[in-house]
Amino acid sequence: xxxxxxxxxxxxxxxxxxxxxxxxxxxxxxxxxxxxxxxxxxxxxxxxxxxxxxxxxxxxxxxxxxxxxxxxxxxxxxxxxxxxxxxxxxxxxxxxxxxxxxxxxxxxxxxxxxxxxxxxxxxxxxxxxxxxxxxxxxxxxxxxxxxxxxxxxxxxxxxxxxxxxxxxxxxxxxxxxxxxxxxxxxxxxxxxxxxxxxxxxxxxxxxxxxxxxxxxxxxxxxxxxxxxxxxxxxxxxxxxxxxxxxxxxxxxxxxxxxxxxxxxxxxxxxxxxxxxxxxxxxxxxxxxxxxxxxxxxxxxxxxxxxxxxxxxxxxxxxxxxxxxxxxxxxxxxxxxxxxxxxxxxxxxxxxxxxxxxxxxxxxxxxxxxxxxxxxxxxxxxxxxxxxxxxxxxxxxxxxxxxxxxxxxxxxxxxxxxxxxxxxxxxxxxxxxxxxxxxxxxxxxxxxxxxxxxxxxxxxxxxxxxxxxxxxxxxxxxxxxxxxxxxxxxxxxxxxxxxxxxxxxxxxxxxxxxxxxxxxxxxxxxxxxxxxxxxxxxxxxxxxxxxxxxxxxxxxxxxxxxxxxxxxxxxxxxxxxxxxxxxxxxxxxxxxxxxxxxxxxxxxxxxxxxxxxx
Amino acid sequence: xxxxxxxxxxxxxxxxxxxxxxxxxxxxxxxxxxxxxxxxxxxxxxxxxxxxxxxxxxxxxxxxxxxxxxxxxxxxxxxxxxxxxxxxxxxxxxxxxxxxxxxxxxxxxxxxxxxxxxxxxxxxxxxxxxxxxxxxxxxxxxxxxxxxxxxxxxxxxxxxxxxxxxxxxxxxxxxxxxxxxxxxxxxxxxxxxxxxxxxxxxxxxxxxxxxxxxxxxxxxxxxxxxxxxxxxxxxxxxxxxxxxxxxxxxxxxxxxxxxxxxxxxxxxxxxxxxxxxxxxxxxxxxxxxxxxxxx
Numbered sequence: 077x078x079x080x081x082x083x084x085x086x087x088x089x090x091x092x093x094x095x096x097x098x099x100x101x102x103x104x105x106x107x108x109x110x111x112x113x114x115x116x117x118x119x120x121x122x123x124x125x126x127x128x129x130x131x132x133x134x135x136x137x138x139x140x141x142x143x144x145x146x147x148x149x150x151x152x153x154x155x156x157x158x159x160x161x162x163x164x165x166x167x168x169x170x171x172x173x174x175x176x177x178x179x180x181x182x183x184x185x186x187x188x189x190x191x192x193x194x195x196x197x198x199x200x201x202x203x204x205x206x207x208x209x210x211x212x213x214x215x216x217x218x219x220x221x222x223x224x225x226x227x228x229x230x231x232x233x234x235x236x237x238x239x240x241x242x243x244x245x246x247x248x249x250x251x252x253x254x255x256x257x258x259x260x261x262x263x264x265x266x267x268x269x270x271x272x273x274x275x276x277x278x279x280x281x282x283x284x285x286x287x288x289x290x291x292x293x294x295x296x297x298x299x300x301x302x303x304x305x306x307x308x309x310x311x312x313x314x315x316x317x318x319x320x321x322x323x324x325x326x327x328x329x330x331x332x333x334x335x336x337x338x339x340x341x342x343x344x345x346x347x348x349x350x351x352x353x354x355x356x357x358x359x360x361x362x363x364x365x366x367x368x369x370x371x372x373x374x375x376x377x378x379x380x381x382x383x384x385x386x387x388x389x390x391x392x393x394x395x396x397x398x399x400x401x402x403x404x405x406x407x408x409x410x411x412x413x414x415x416x417x418x419x420x421x422x423x424x425x426x427x428x429x430x431x432x433x434x435x436x437x438x439x440x441x442x443x444x445x446x447x448x449x450x451x452x453x454x455x456x457x458x459x460x461x462x463x464x465x466x467x468x469x470x471x472x473x474x475x476x477x478x479x480x481x482x483x484x485x486x487x488x489x490x491x492x493x494x495x496x497x498x499x500x501x502x503x504x505x506x507x508x509x510x511x512x513x514x515x516x517x518x519x520x521x522x523x524x525x526x527x528x529x530x531x532x533x534x535x536x537x538x539x540x541x542x543x544x545x546x547x548x549x550x551x552x553x554x555x556x557x558x559x560x561x562x563x564x565x566x567x568x569x570x571x572x573x574x575x576x577x578x579x580x581x582x583x584x585x586x587x588x589x590x591x592x593x594x595x596x597x598x599x600x601x602x603x604x605x606x607x608x609x610x611x612x613x614x615x616x617x618x619x620x621x622x623x624x625x626x627x628x629x630x631x632x633x634x635x636x637x638x639x640x641x642x643x644x645x646x647x648x649x650x651x652x653x654x655x656x657x658x659x660x661x662x663x664x665x666x667x668x669x670x671x672x673x674x675x676x677x678x679x680x681x682x683x684x685x686x687x688x689x
Numbered sequence: 690x691x692x693x694x695x696x697x698x699x700x701x702x703x704x705x706x707x708x709x710x711x712x713x714x715x716x717x718x719x720x721x722x723x724x725x726x727x728x729x730x731x732x733x734x735x736x737x738x739x740x741x742x743x744x745x746x747x748x749x750x751x752x753x754x755x756x757x758x759x760x761x762x763x764x765x766x767x768x769x770x771x772x773x774x775x776x777x778x779x780x781x782x783x784x785x786x787x788x789x790x791x792x793x794x795x796x797x798x799x800x801x802x803x804x805x806x807x808x809x810x811x812x813x814x815x816x817x818x819x820x821x822x823x824x825x826x827x828x829x830x831x832x833x834x835x836x837x838x839x840x841x842x843x844x845x846x847x848x849x850x851x852x853x854x855x856x857x858x859x860x861x862x863x864x865x866x867x868x869x870x871x872x873x874x875x876x877x878x879x880x881x882x883x884x885x886x887x888x889x890x891x892x893x894x895x896x897x898x899x900x901x902x903x904x905x906x907x908x909x910x911x912x913x914x915x916x917x918x919x920x921x922x923x924x925x926x927x928x929x930x931x932x933x934x935x936x937x938x939x940x941x942x943x944x945x946x947x948x949x950x951x952x953x954x955x956x957x958x959x960x961x962x963x964x965x966x967x968x969x970x971x972x973x974x975x976x977x978x979x980x981x982x983x984x
Contacts, residue, residue: 389808392750403752412795413788422787425831432839440981444835445974451831455824458798462820466805466813472748544843547784552792555769555783560762567739567902574743574902581746582898583809589748595805595813603821607963 088145088208091519092280096142096272099360102498103264103367104135107257110371110491113484114257114378127167127255134160134261141269147196148206154192154269158185161266164258165250174253181250184243188236192273195229198222199281212281223285230278231292238270240296240330241303242641244323248307251322252315252383256374257491259315263322264367268359271329275520279337290337291442293330298446300327301453309460309604310612310637312385312597314373317464318366321409324453325362328424329355331446335427336521342439345523347430350530350539352517353510354423361416361502365408368495372402375488376468379481385597387475388468394481399469401492406465408499410458414553416502419537421454422547423510426539456604463600472591504550507531598635605637613638691782698773699765702920706912707731709919709944716948731912735905743901746807756803757899757906763796764910764917771920772850773936786834786846786925793873793914797823800907804895815894818959822872822879822891825966830869832973833862836980837926846921850928858980861972863926867946868969870918875911876947878957878965889956919943 089097111131115124137160140153162185166178200206202222203214215223232243239247247267251259274293284290304323311317332355339348375398376391377383392399408417428450431443473479483489502509510530518525532538536548567574581589605614616635623629663670711728718725727733745753767789769782797819804816834844837859841849872879875892884890896907923939930939957965 390748392752399750407795407798410794410798411791412798413784413791418791422791425787426844429835429838429844432835433842437981440839441977444832444839444977444981447835448828448832448970448973451827452824454794455820455827458794459801459820459824462798462801462805462816466802466816470750470752470802470806471808540843544848545785545845547788548782551783552766552788556762556766556792556795559765560758563761563765563906564758571739571902576743576745578747579744581748581807581809582744583807584811584897589808591808593810594808595810595817600813600817603817603959606960607821607825 086146086149087143089143091516092272092275093143095356095360095513095516096268097139099268099363100135100138100142100265102360103363103495104261106371106491106494107131107261107367109494110260110374110488111255111257113487114255114374116485118378123167127164130160130164130167131258134164134258134266138261138265138269142272145208146206147200147208147211151189151193151196154273155189157266157269158182158189161250161254161258161262164262165254167255167258168253171253177246177249177253181246184236184246188233188243191229191233191236195226195233195277198226198229208276208281212283215282220285223282226282227278227285227289230274230282231296234270234273234277235296236270237273238267238326238330239300239323240326241300241323242645244300244304245641245646247323248311248316248319251319251370252313256315256370256377259318259374260367260370263319263370264363267322267326268329268363271326271333271355271359274330274333279333279340280520280522284337284340287338287341290334290339290341293334293337294442294446297327297330297334298449300324300330301449302327302456305453305456305460306604306608306611309456309463309601313383314376314385314388314464314468315370315383317385317460318369318373321369321457321460322362322366324457325358325366325409328421328450328453329359329362331355331450332358332420332424332427335424335431335443335446336517338439339427339431340521342435344430344434345521346528347427347434348521349514349517349523349525349528350423350430351427352521353513353530354420354427356513356516357423357506357509358417358420361408361420361499364495364499364502365405365415365417368401368405368492368499369409371488371492371495372398372405375484375492376402376481378484378488380475380477382475382477385464385467388473388478389471389475389591389594390469390473390478391481392469395469395483397483397489398492399465401496402469403465404496404499406461408503410461411454412458414503414549414556416499416506419503419506419547419549421450423537423539424450426545429545430539459604463597467595467597467600471594472589474591474594504553506547506549507534507537510537605635611640613640695769695782699769702768702773702916703765703909703913706916707735707909709916709940710912712941713944713948713951716945717952720949720952731908735909738900738905738908739902741901743903746809746898748808749803749806749898752799753803753806753898754903756799757903757910759799760796760910761906761913763792764913767792767917768913770846771917772847772924773920785844786838786849786921787844789846789917789921790830790834793917794823796910796914800895803899804897807898809898811894811897815891815897818891819895821959822962822966825963826869826872826969829865829966829969829973830873832970832977833865833869836862836973836976839980846925850924852928855927855929856980857984858976859926861976861979863922865969865972865976866922866926867943868965868972870922871947871950872962872966872969873918874915874947877951878954879962881956884956889958891959916940 137157141157144150162182165181166174168174199211203210236243251263301324304320308317308320332351336348336351408415411418411421425447428443428447431439514525535550539545580587583589614637619632620628621630710731715728770789801816801820804812838844838849840856840859841852875882880891919940
C-alpha cells in the first residue's frame with residue numbers, strides 16, 4: 077500500500093478543495109431536507125432507508141473526490157461516486173427507462189474514467205508516485221508531446237463526466253431519471269467535480285502547456301453552450317430540459333476556465349485570475365439555481381405525476397411556492413439582473429473584453445466572437461425558460477392531473493425557498509463573494525492575489541480598478557425595486573386605485589377559450605426549430621382518419637427532431653462494436669487448451685511490455 | 690448631485706419619449722403625402738389609457754399584474770444608465786453598458802411570460818416570436834457594443850461616449866446596431882407597430898390582453914426603450930459634438946432615418962427576418978475584424 081500512498085495525511089484542504097466542499101454542502105443540505113417530503117408516500121420504508129444510505133454515500137464520495145491529494149485515491153473516490161450515482165439513477169427500478177438510462181450512464185462514465193486512468197498512469201510513469209506534489213514536480217520535466225497527450229486524455233475523461241458536447245449523450249438520460257433531489261445533486265454538483273478535475277489536474281498539476289489547450293476548451297465550451305440550449309428548447313420533458321441546460325451551463329463555466337488558460341499562456345495574470353473567478357462564480361451559481369430548478373421540477377412531478385410540460389399549466393395557482401421559487405431560478409439561469417446568473421455572465425463577458433482590449437489580433441477576434449456566442453446562449457436560454465415557466469405554471473391546466481395538483485409539503489418548500497434565497501443573495505452580495513473567489517483563483521493558478529482587487533467596497537465590482545468598468549448588482553436591484561414601487565405609488569396617489577374587472581380572456585373576441593386552444597410548448601419552440609433546422613433536422617408524422625370522403629374524423633400531428641449525435645456518432649459506433657464482438661466470438665471456442673494458450677500469450681506480451689517501457 | 694442629474698435625465702427623457710414616436714409617425718405620414726395625426730398623439734393615447742378601467746383575464750396570475758411594473762422599472766432603470774448630454778460627466782452609479790442590455794432583457798422576459806399567462810393563443814404566439822427575434826438579436830448587439838467599447842478600452846458607457854472620435858469600426862458597428870434597434874423597437878421590416886393583423890404582429894400580440902393603466906405603462910415603457918436605443922446610437926456610437934442641441938438634432942436624425950426605412954421596405958415575414966438579423970450579425974463580425982485590425 078505504501079507504494080500508492082506515501083503520505084499519511086491524504087486529505088488536502090487548500091482553497092480550491094474548500095470551495096468545492098462549500099458547493100457540495102450548499103446544495104446537498106437543501107436536497108436532504110427536500111427528500112424527506114419527496115420520498116414519503118412514493119416509496120416503501122425500506123426503499124427510503126436505502127435512498128438515504130445512497131444519498132449519504134454519494135455526498136461523501138463527492139466530498140472525497142475534491143479533497144484527496146493522491147491520484148490513486150482520487151480514482152477510487154471517483155469510481156465510488158460514479159457507482160453510487162449509478163444506483164441512484166436506477167433507484168426507480170420498476171421503470172424500464174431507469175434501467176436504460178443507468179446502462180447508458182455507467183458505460184459513458186466508465187469510458188471517461190478509462191481516459192482519466194490512462195492519463196494518471198502516464199503521469200505516474202514519470203513521477204513514480206501518486207501524490208499530487210510529486211506528480212506536479214514530474215510534470216515540469218515532461219516532454220511537450222506527452223503533456224499534450226495527457227491533456228487530451230483528461231479533456232475526454234473529465235469532459236465525459238462534465239457532459240461537454242459530443243460526450244453529453246448520457247446526461248439527458250441519467251439526470252432526469254434519478255429522484256429529483258438526486259437530479260439536483262447530479263446536475264448541480266456531480267458534473268462540477270469534472271471541472272474540479274480539469275482545474276486540479278490540467279491547470280494545477282500538469283500546468284497549461286500551450287495556447288491551443290485553452291483555445292480548444294473555449295471552442296468546445298461554446299459548442300456545448302449552443303447545442304445544449306438549442307436541444308433544451310426542443311425538449312418538453314421538464315427534467316430533460318433542465319438536463320440539457322446543464323450541458324449549456326457547463327459550457328459557460330468552461331468559457332471562464334478556458335479563457336483563464338488562454339490568458340495564462342499570454343502572460344496576462346490579472347485577466348487570468350478574473351476569468352477563473354468568472355468560471356468559478358458561474359459554477360457555484362449554476363449549482364444553486366439548477367439545484368433549485370430540479371427541486372421545483374420534482375415538486376411539479378410529485379404533484380402531477382407527469383414530466384411532460386404539455387400536460388401541465390396553471391400550476392402557479394395551486395402551487396404558489398413552487399412557482400415563485402422556480403421563477404427565481406428561471407430568471408437566474410436566463411441571466412436577468414440582479415440575480416446571480418447575470419453577475420457571473422457579466423464577469424465572463426468582462427473577461428472576454430479584457431482579451432478584446434489587450435490581446436493580439438487573433439485573440440481579439442476570438443474573444444469578441446465568444447462574447448457573441450455567450451449573448452446568443454443567454455437569449456436562447458431566456459426564451460427556453462419563458463417556455464418552461466410559462467407552459468408549466470401559467471394559463472389554464474392542460475390535463476386533469478394538473479388541475480388537481482396540490483402544493484408540496486413543508487420540507488420541500490423549505491428546501492426550494494432556501495435555494496431561492498441563496499440565488500438572490502449570490503446575486504446581490506457579489507462583491508464580497510468575488511473577494512473570496514479571488515483568493516481561490518489565485519491559489520489555483522499559482523498567482524499572488526494580495527495586490528489584485530476586483531471590488532471597490534462591499535457593493536461594487538470593478539475589473540480594472542476604480543471608476544472604469546463598474547457593476548453593482550445590489551444598487552441595480554434596489555433601483556429596480558424602487559422605480560417599480562415609485563411608479564405604483566405615483567399612479568395610486570395621482571389616479572387612485574385601478575378599477576379592475578375580472579373577465580374572460582379576450583383572445584380577439586373568441587370567448588370559448590379552453591385549454592386545447594392554448595399555445596403549447598411545441599408551438600412555442602417552432603420558430604427556433606425552423607431557424608435551426610440545419611442542425612435539428614426536424615421531421616413530422618401526420619395521420620388522418622377519414623370518416624367520409626369529405627370529413628376527417630381525427631388528425632394526429634407529431635413533430636420530431638433528429639438526434640444528430642445519437643444517430644450519426646453513437647449508433648454507428650455501437651453497431652461497429654457489436655460487429656467486432658460478433659467476429660471476436662470465434663476465438664471463444666470453449667476449448668480449455670486454447671484459453672490456456674491465450675493466457676500464455678497475454679503474460680508474454682505483458683512481460684515484453686514491462687521490459688520495454 | 691449625481692443623483693440629481695440622473696433624476697432630471699430620467700424625468701426629461703421619459704417626458705419626451707412618446708414625442709419621438711409621434712415624430713416618427715408624422716415623418717412617415719408626411720412622406721406618404723398624408724396629413725396624419727398630431728405628433729402629440731402618443732400622449733393622448735396614454736392619457737386615454739390611464740383613465741380607463743382594466744379588464745384582466747380570469748386565467749391570469751400575479752405575473753400578469755406585476756409585469757407592467759417590472760417592464761416600466763427596467764425601462765426607466767436602463768434610461769437612468771445611458772449617457773445623455775455631458776458624456777464626460779461620469780455619473781455611473783450601478784453598472785456599465787452591458788447592464789443596460791441585460792436590464793432590457795428583464796422587462797422582455799416578464800412581458801413574454803404575461804403573454805402566456807392569459808391562455809390566449811395570440812399571446813403565446815407573440816411571446817414565442819418576441820423571444821425568437823430578441824434572442825437572435827443578442828449576438829449582433831453584444832458584438833457591436835464590444836467593438837465600440839474596445840475603441841474606448843472600457844465598457845463604461847460614459848467613457849465610450851467621451852472617446853471623442855468615431856473610427857471606421859464604430860461606423861460599421863453602428864449600422865449593425867441600427868438594424869438591432871429596428872428589431873428591438875418592433876419596427877418594419879421585423880415587426881410592425883401599426884398592424885393589428887393577428888398573423889403578422891409580434892409585440893402587439895404579446896400585449897393583446899392588456900388594457901387600461903397596465904397597457905399605458907407597457908406602451909410608455911416601449912417609448913422609453915426606444916429612446917434608450919436612440920440615445921445609445923447617438924451618444925455612445927457617434928459621440929460627436931456636445932450639448933443638448935446636438936443631442937436633439939442627432940435623435941431627430943435617427944428618427945428620420947427609421948421613418949424613411951419603415952416606409953421604404955415592406956415587412957418581412959418572420960423567417961425572412963432571420964436573414965435580416967443574420968446580416969446585422971455579419972456586419973458586427975466585420976466591425977470586430979476591422980477593430981481588431983486597429984481601424
